[in-house]
Amino acid sequence: MKETEHQPWRNWSGYVRCTPQRTVHIEQEKQLADLIAARSEQGGPLRVVGSGHSFTPLVQTEDTLVNLDGFQGLIHMDEGKGTAEVWAGTKLHALGEMLHEHGRAQENLGDINVQSIAGAISTGTHGTGHAFPGIANQVIGLTFIDGRGRTWECDTFHNPELFNAARVSLGSFGMISRVKLQTVPAYKLHYRSARASLDDCMGDLDSHIHNNRNFEFYWFPYSDRVQLKQMNETEAEPSNIGWGKKFNDVVLENYAFWFLSETCRWLPRLCAPVSKLCAAMVGADERVDWSHRLYATPRLVRFQEMEYNVPRECFPDVVAEIRKLTAERKFRVHFPLECRFAAPDNIWLSPGYQRETAYIAVHMYRNMPWQEYFHAIEKIFLKYEGRPHWGKWHSLTGKQLAERYPKWSEFQGFRKELDPNGLFLNPHLRRLMDL
The missing domain is CATH 3.40.462.10 (FAD-linked oxidases, C-terminal domain)
Structure with missing residues (x-):
């Protein structure tokens, strides 16, 4: 793990900019858990960055920015079931080649592939095709660390409601460390x-x-x-x-x-x-x-x-x-x-x-x-x-969003439970949550 201080950051479009007090580059899961556990008592915000391809200030912080570019690669491939567990910072373009080496592929993708897998699913990134939901629907298991430093694993059978909330969570529940995907034969x-x-x-x-x-x-x-x-x-x-x-x-x-x-x-x-x-x-x-x-x-x-x-x-x-x-x-x-x-x-x-x-x-x-x-x-x-789309500009706040998402209040309940001190909330997320 290494740290840099006052390193300017901007997103891909150049519109969102900030200068965090420190940027922490994480390379191991335990480092991430230890960092979050320590900061849970000190306070936040603590935001994670993937490829900076969101057009909203989801990442923007003047406090601590966590870079997961060191979280790259395939953890485990189950050839029989066609499942792949990958580190959260893995870029989509690299993931495609990794899966291809095993004769597998993601069933659908968008038209940009520079995002990290965790960033793509957390913002609801999608492709096109009448038979295909967004990329987060390909996720069959998640591992993330919440605002108290606790590690959670969830899937369809273990904590299924949490799973349906956490797959698109804007980074407000915690920091994702691993993503398990259902893949299809390469095509x-x-x-x-x-x-x-x-x-x-x-x-x-x-x-x-x-x-x-x-x-x-x-x-x-x-x-x-x-x-x-x-x-x-x-x-x-x-x-x-x-x-x-x-x-x-x-x-x-x-x-x-x-x-x-x-x-x-x-x-x-x-x-x-x-x-x-x-x-x-x-x-x-x-x-x-x-x-x-x-x-x-x-x-x-x-x-x-x-x-x-x-x-x-x-x-x-x-x-x-x-x-x-x-x-x-x-x-x-x-x-x-x-x-x-x-x-x-x-x-x-x-x-x-x-x-x-x-x-x-x-x-x-x-x-x-x-x-x-x-x-x-x-x-x-x-x-x-x-x-x-959570990664694209919009002007909505919590009241308007609650009218458009039937599970908004239930989502907020999980967020408060998993991050009671608002460790992962920057000004943009506070506006979205009406906090």
Whole structure:
């Protein structure tokens, strides 16, 4: 274990910043338990950081920041049951390769893979696909250390209610040290990208969702164009994945979009034309590769993001209202809206708790004004019973959240029991909890 003092920290977007009094780098489970036990009497806050890919101040603290980058790797693989226990700080991209070496994979992933597994599940991170809930639903066991320094193990059979509360807990119950996952046999995906009109996409939406393993689309504001993305399992050999393709994805697409984004930052009146240009540049594309290598998209252009979950049946109305409001208010935005779909689950603070869901994410280029745009779109989400993604910006506080999460009070009961002194509560979490 090593410590650094007054080391500045900022999240991936650069919007959330802090200078903790100390940053503690943990490499052993006992070190983590000892640290928490000692601080339980001294007071907090004590916050843990993964990859800093949340857009909210979940990690922000002026006190002690705990870095779990030393908690990496596979602890145990049960080949017969297909279960994998991993250290909480393991990054998703590394986890994919580790599982692949054993002929296994995660059943679904999002389009960013730099997060730690603990950070991803604690914030409700998800992918897309009508049959798949969020990543936390793949978790079949958790080990974490609560605010008194006690170690808890929970799963479906041992402390099942605690398990359903702890899988998406925002780090408010304690610090996760181990995660046990149910994996599936490794599989390959055939990815297709195509351009379509928004009206045609919405007209064929049910077919797109239910006839593809994974489906999502991007709508470009001020245009009638969308990019469709479909993925389905295949036995074909990997193709179109060489260095030429990687150069195109990483260098050409990202840096070209960065140049256009910088142009919009300096000349905001060009946002609408740039969005239309990006829509026109969407072309047909397809490739085959192993699943964990296809889900993720390189993201070199940094942005601020808000994402809400809305009931699947409300999705067309929400998109129509966003489209209408964008045209009326003429927001200076050129990033597309990302639309994804997921199955319900029973995890208490999961945005997909007990409902068929659609996720809509809005983005704004870093260093461009985003508040007016996000607040206006958020009002539409809230009108349709929207629930925020915990790692993305939102303005809600405890009273509003209690109305949207049926198990909110039960969750709070566990939090008070496991962290009676508020060791893990920073100002952001206190606002969320109305404390």
